[in-house]
Amino acid sequence: MNEERHHEYEPQDVEPLPHEADTMNNQSTYPSRSDWRPKSEERVRHKPRTNIKPLLLGGVGGFLGAALFFLAMMLWDSPTSRFMTNELIRTEQAVTFTESDITTAVTGAKTSVVSITNIQRAFTSNSQWEAGAGSGVIYKVEDDTAYIVTNFHVIEQADEISIAFSDGQVATATVLGEDPLNDLAVAAVELPDNIEATPIVLGDSTTLQAGETVMAIGNPLGVFSNSVTRGIVSGVERTVPVDTNSDGLMDYNAEVIQTDAAINPGNSGGALINIRGELVGINSMKIAEASVEGVGFSIPVNVALPVIDMLERDGRVTRAQLGVTIQEVIAVPGNVREEYGISFDNEDGVFVEEITPGSPAEQAGLQVGDVIVKIGDREIKRYVDLRDALYRDATVGDTVTIEYTRRGERNETEATLTEAR
Structure with a gap:
């Protein structure tokens, strides 16, 4: 322990410094230098000098100082104090990430996100037009076939589905199954030799926590392919009433991830990824269409996977x-x-x-x-x-x-x- 040194303080004749607050409308929030500098004899000369009061005050002050020091040492050594200290250490050691981590996650995932064009034909002629656009996620590649999950409303009533991959290559897809209730659909593309498709890494949506960083990747407005928006998980295990057939009657309580990452028309069917670049949700503008700004919804991947398996295997969901x-x-x-x-x-x-x-x-x-x-x-x-x-x-x-x-x-x-x- 360092040796403690005590010095007797003797009042000195020091002129008071000008109050610093004089330059700020004569008001001060903090003590000025004249408040803590030794006071001059002129300011106390009308008060009789005595040695008793300083001694009493010094004794009382010394006693209180010793008591406070003793109490602080007891608190410092108490189990509660140690617990609080450990809590502070755990907080400081929390997992952090950098902007480069986000870039790495997006770079790895965006090659698995495709743009989808819904092409429909007129009943009375051979003319066709682009009825809508959205996004999709490659979740599996097998035997030169890429399997893509998207939203049902993205490919609804389509006569043809055009898929644009991240490198700009375009191919035609076949719809394997649809589920309006969950707003999910599965399509397949037979890959020509000039197209390479990369399946996304599947994550676990059950481990998501509010406040966790997420990114939405898609084709917002049907124009800006492979766009990325960043946000946080605003809530997990949310349920949102959904009208699947637009009859004004709520058909189903969809289980969703709530996020403030922007989800726009064209962004639907795209990927919601975590900081590791893993797929944790399928974004849905259909579910979010009645929501307010800054509130987006994504179908949790753990909810979507059983539906995806049934659509791929049977073409429909058994209920x-x-x-x-x-x-x-x-x-x-x-x-x-x-x-x-x-x-x-x-x-x-x-x-x-x-x-x-x-x-x-x-x-x-x-x-x-x-x-x-x-x-x-x-x-x-x-x-x-x-x-x-x-x-x-x-x-x-x-x-x-x-x-x-x-x-x-x-x-x-x-x-x-x-x-x-």
Whole structure:
């Protein structure tokens, strides 16, 4: 320990320095030099000098200083202090990245992102036009065939799909399967000798955290191919109601990644990558079209992959069905409520309008006029809840418990789900 040295302070005759704040409207936030320089005898000459007060003050000050020093040493050596110190060290050792890391990630991934042109033909002539443009991601190359995932709305109603690779080479693609509900589609391109296709590295969207840096790569506005926008993950495991057929009724709660990286028309179907250049999401303007500026959505790659596999293999997605035509209770007219004994105070649940003959619903004993309020563990309040219960929670062949009301009485039954056609 360094030897402590103490000096007795004797007041000295020193002229006060001019107050520095005089040059700033005579106001000062911080102490000026005249506040801490030794005061001159002139400023204290009217006060009687005494040795008792300085001694008392010095003694009290020494005692307080020693006590504070002792307390600080105890706190420094306490478990809490050590924990806080370790926390600070962990914070300082957090993983960081540089601009070159971002450039490296983008450089490695953008060769796997393609531009897509939706070409349609007129019914009455042989003329054709570009009906739309978007982006796609090469997720697999096998036997000289590149497999590309994009959004359904990018290739919807297309008579021909043109693919432009990152090097400018162009080829025609064949659509293998479509899934409007998840806004996903898969296309394949037979690669000629002059085209090299590189599949993107697949990441894990379940490990994403809010605040993590991400980049969106695509063909914004159908003009600027291989454009990059940078942002952060604003939220994970978000669900957004989606109207897939533009009928004004929400069809499905899409699970999405929320980001502030710009996702524009033409950017749809492109890649959302992390700082390692791995694919973590498929951008979708369709899902984001009703959102506000600075809020974009991307389909998590872990949600997309099972759908991609089914589209590539079967050309469609297999989903379970109950076999009912329904309407939300909140929209049921008053005369229908009276007919089936539905309380006017009841706004939750789905009203069974029609039952398909031979369907799981019919075999379970459901009737027209019943109100389904729960399937399995999921409360059914709106149409999207029923879709989630059938498409997200269950698969074909599952037996589910259904709770429903009939003329105000709550009942329960079971149904074995079949494949939707």
